[in-house]
Amino acid sequence: MTILAPVLIGLLYVCLNAFIREPHRRTVNAIMVGGAGAAYLSxxxxxxxxxxxxxxxxxxxxxxxxxxxxxxxxxxxHTAWDVAHHLKGAPIIPFLPASSHGCAICDPVIALWAFTGGWSVTDLARRWLPSASARDATAGTPNAGSTTRTS
Structure with missing residues (x-):
């Protein structure tokens, strides 16, 4: 659970970003990186x-x-900073001793997503399932997908 929960939190973060349209998604995530950098300051x-x-x-x-x-x-x-804090014994959340450990697992999930270009989950689904998006595009047209020919 000490590994699965942080991975799920990272995936949840990625999924929630689907609700933010570009170009705002990148701006919000740049701000989040800046905020994460200051998380240990206090x-x-x-x-x-x-x-x-x-x-x-x-x-x-x-x-x-x-x-x-x-x-x-x-x-x-920030992942490297989490590891340093975990080893030093100064967790990101003072009353949760393993919080820096969890953050060190969660952050690379978000980083990998950022390296893909910060795609929304719907963008990824369209890319991986092109036939589904093509099917959706033709669903509203008359006789879409019909194999019979009328002349």
Missing amino acids: GGGLGGWEFPFVALTAYLAWRGLASWTWIGIGWLL
Whole structure:
């Protein structure tokens, strides 16, 4: 459960993003990377290193406004920060000791999705099931799919 739940949370995050249309989806996710970079700041588990990390993720978020690749890089960098915090014993949620561990599993799921270009779930379904989208497109036309010929 310590692995499955974070993966499911990452997938839920990806699915919920289907409700945000482009170009806003990328903007929202760039903001999320910037926010994730500051998530550990109040705990200060890694001391003064927290400040340069926030600056770096802010830069990645800014670059992410124009590129999904930078958003993916930001999530992978946050994964490494999660691991460091987990090993140091300073979890992202102070009253949940394994929260940084879970975050380190969840974040790469989001990063992989960002590296695909941040497609919505419906976009992915259309790409993987092209016949279904073609069938839906012709469903409203008269005699669509009919094999009989009228002359």
